Amino acid sequence: MKKKLRMNPILRKELMVGSRSIKMSFAIMGINAFLAFIVLIVMVTTNLSSTYGGYDYSALSYLFPVLGCIECGLISLIVPIITSGSISGERERQTLDIMLTTPVSPFSIALGKLQSAMMVVMMYMITSVPVMAIAFVLGGMSWGALFGLFAMLLSIGIYVGSVGVFCSSVVKKSVLATILTIVIGLSIIFVTFTILTAGISMKAYQDEIMKAQQFQLGAIPMIMFLNPYSGFVDFLIRTMSSYDLYTLIEEAGDVDLPAVYGVIYKAWIPISVVVNLLVSVGFLKLASLKIAATRNKKRK
Amino acid sequence: MLQIQNLTKRYGKFLALNDLNLHIEKGEIFGFVGPNGAGKTTTMRIVCGLLKATSGTVYVDGVNALTHPDDIKRKVGYVPDFFGVYDNLKVMEYMEFYGSMYGMEKQDVDEIAEGLLELVNLSDKKDVFVDTLSRGMKQRLCVARALIHNPDLLVLDEPNSGLDPRARFEMKEVLKNLGAMGKTIIISSHILPELAEMCTSIGIMERGKLIVSGRVEEIMNRTHGSQPLHIRAFTPDYEDAEEGRQYLSTLLKEQPKVSKVTFTEEEALVSFGGDDMEAAELLKRLVEKNILVSNYYREKEDLESLFLEITGGVQG
Numbered sequence: 001m002k003k004k005l006r007m008n009p010i011l012r013k014e015l016m017v018g019s020r021s022i023k024m025s026f027a028i029m030g031i032n033a034f035l036a037f038i039v040l041i042v043m044v045t046t047n048l049s050s051t052y053g054g055y056d057y058s059a060l061s062y063l064f065p066v067l068g069c070i071e072c073g074l075i076s077l078i079v080p081i082i083t084s085g086s087i088s089g090e091r092e093r094q095t096l097d098i099m100l101t102t103p104v105s106p107f108s109i110a111l112g113k114l115q116s117a118m119m120v121v122m123m124y125m126i127t128s129v130p131v132m133a134i135a136f137v138l139g140g141m142s143w144g145a146l147f148g149l150f151a152m153l154l155s156i157g158i159y160v161g162s163v164g165v166f167c168s169s170v171v172k173k174s175v176l177a178t179i180l181t182i183v184i185g186l187s188i189i190f191v192t193f194t195i196l197t198a199g200i201s202m203k204a205y206q207d208e209i210m211k212a213q214q215f216q217l218g219a220i221p222m223i224m225f226l227n228p229y230s231g232f233v234d235f236l237i238r239t240m241s242s243y244d245l246y247t248l249i250e251e252a253g254d255v256d257l258p259a260v261y262g263v264i265y266k267a268w269i270p271i272s273v274v275v276n277l278l279v280s281v282g283f284l285k286l287a288s289l290k291i292a293a294t295r296n297k298k299r300k
Numbered sequence: 301m302l303q304i305q306n307l308t309k310r311y312g313k314f315l316a317l318n319d320l321n322l323h324i325e326k327g328e329i330f331g332f333v334g335p336n337g338a339g340k341t342t343t344m345r346i347v348c349g350l351l352k353a354t355s356g357t358v359y360v361d362g363v364n365a366l367t368h369p370d371d372i373k374r375k376v377g378y379v380p381d382f383f384g385v386y387d388n389l390k391v392m393e394y395m396e397f398y399g400s401m402y403g404m405e406k407q408d409v410d411e412i413a414e415g416l417l418e419l420v421n422l423s424d425k426k427d428v429f430v431d432t433l434s435r436g437m438k439q440r441l442c443v444a445r446a447l448i449h450n451p452d453l454l455v456l457d458e459p460n461s462g463l464d465p466r467a468r469f470e471m472k473e474v475l476k477n478l479g480a481m482g483k484t485i486i487i488s489s490h491i492l493p494e495l496a497e498m499c500t501s502i503g504i505m506e507r508g509k510l511i512v513s514g515r516v517e518e519i520m521n522r523t524h525g526s527q528p529l530h531i532r533a534f535t536p537d538y539e540d541a542e543e544g545r546q547y548l549s550t551l552l553k554e555q556p557k558v559s560k561v562t563f564t565e566e567e568a569l570v571s572f573g574g575d576d577m578e579a580a581e582l583l584k585r586l587v588e589k590n591i592l593v594s595n596y597y598r599e600k601e602d603l604e605s606l607f608l609e610i611t612g613g614v615q616g
């Protein structure tokens with residue numbers, strides 16, 4: 001049989017429907033206006049405080065982490081909102097049953113929903129290029145840094161989005177699914193971060209107070225791979241300074257790390273992206289099980 | 301085409317389908333009748349691969365629906381009892397969307413969809429948004445949608461519910477056309493006379509069991525004589541009406557094939573097992589005994605009363 005690479009049917013439909021919705025155009029326009037506004041404020045204020053007669057463009061380079069974090073925050077908010085209605089919306093609309101009588105697998109349904117959300121994210125990122133470019137390129141950042149930022153944001157979006165699709169398959173009401181997505185997201189961030197800080201404090205305690213130097217951080221920082229934002233953070237650190245996560249961890253005091261840890265920490269960004277994708281596949285898989293299981297649930 | 305054997309479905313402890321057996325030949329239009337909660341929807345969802353059975357087997361065109369749900373999906377088209385449509389999607393795009401779910405190319409879908417929309421009488425609505433269609437149109441659109449992949453078996457769960465008489469009529473025409481095209485169809489409904497008109501066979505279900513099933517004529521025949529004779533008669537030989545009644549009652553009970561006689565205000569209701577000829581002879585004998593008969597008829601046998609009789613008139 002001829003096997004052609006074709007677009008996920010759900011993605012294609014959502015794109016068509018999405019392009020008709022005025023709401024989304026306004027949302028994207030609003031967000032970009034907001035970004036532009038921040039750039040403007042920073043430009044005006046830095047110019048006023050400039051001691052030279054001319055414009056100090058280098059001040060703009062500080063916009064990079066600021067705008068990056070704002071975009072990251074916006075995506076972390078938009079993606080749960082879009083994806084958490086994906087499956088529960090089909091259920092509320094009573095279209096899921098029909099979908100399940102077609103040969104499209106529950107996994108493809110979940111994947112299609114995630115892809116559609118990512119299309120929105122990409123559309124948003126592409127439309128924000130002009131504003132971002134002004135700030136970065138004038139501020140001395142490379143185009144590479146901008147697209148690196150987008151790649152990191154996309155991997156966060158995929159992670160958060162798959163959590164959203166999963167929650168949407170578990171919870172009946174879309175609103176509850178949104179809340180659940182954000183709660184799960186925050187919990188992942190909180191738990192990974194707590195484990196890391198607990199490790200570092202423990203180490204500091206041992207080193208400073210006990211003077212024992214026995215406690216090694218070892219693999220503890222790797223818990224942060226599960227944190228969808230860790231790659232983004234490493235990326236920001238690398239772009240803005242000569243540091244990276246590895247040097248920071250080294251400074252935390254683990255002197256004799258096995259060499260392999262160094263290799264892993266240096267490759268933090270690609271590894272964390274891969275982990276993000278793997279976790280995302282896992283959530284989609286769980287979502288597809290939930291979608292398939294609705295077959296046996298009571299309707300109405 | 302469809303073979304269901306010893307199908308049982310439990311929801312927890314509740315037995316929704318109890319050892320159900322059903323055979324439907326290719327090309328048949330099978331009417332599935334039963335009171336609310338009989339298990340019609342449950343059966344249909346199992347056939348479509350939407351629900352797992354507790355035990356039993358279901359074969360659609362030789363394919364085991366329970367072990368190969370994915371193969372079944374290409375063979376079955378399903379119109380659920382309750383369904384929704386998407387907003388911001390036009391009729392033709394709606395068809396294209398579902399076509400693409402079956403991996404069909406856009407051009408093929410368009411061509412087939414044109415024909416199907418024609419069939420369900422929605423050709424002039426191609427560019428209308430689906431959520432603005434009337435209930436009846438949505439139902440017909442959903443039938444067209446269920447046919448997009450040219451399934452062998454079409455499963456319709458109460459396609460007439462919530463439709464006005466006009467929309468019902470149109471739906472009936474659509475189904476008749478499909479029947480003429482040789483599709484095998486299962487329709488569930490509460491409205492028996494309508495089913496009788498368009499179905500080739502009927503199954504009556506109650507509490508998870510198929511009580512009666514067979515060709516429409518067969519079922520009608522099987523119940524022949526089950527309806528009482530209505531006799532409105534006068535007994536001029538008796539002054540007292542009550543005595544006359546007694547006389548008539550005794551007389552009737554002496555007749556062959558009469559099993560039971562009851563009286564209403566005006567009529568005697570006689571359970572009579574004979575055919576029409578024997579009923580005529582009974583009338584002759586009554587007249588010979590100087591009983592004057594003004595009304596003499598057997599209640600028309602329709603599926604509605606058959607249904608009520610078989611299911612004991614229980615609803616819900």
Ligand SMILES: Nc1ncnc2c1ncn2[C@@H]1O[C@H](COP(=O)(O)OP(=O)(O)OP(=O)(O)O)[C@@H](O)[C@H]1O
Nearest residue numbers: 296297298299311316335336337338339340341342
């Ligand atoms: N998911 C479920 N969980 C528990 N019980 C269920 C479930 N689905 C159906 N039932 C029960 O199974 C029985 C059969 O339901 P079903 O929907 O198949 O009946 P039906 O013949 O289609 O009725 P109706 O004419 O009302 O559509 C009902 O008593 C119903 O309450």
Ligand SMILES: [Mg+2]
Nearest residue numbers: 340341381457
């Ligand atoms: Mg039903």
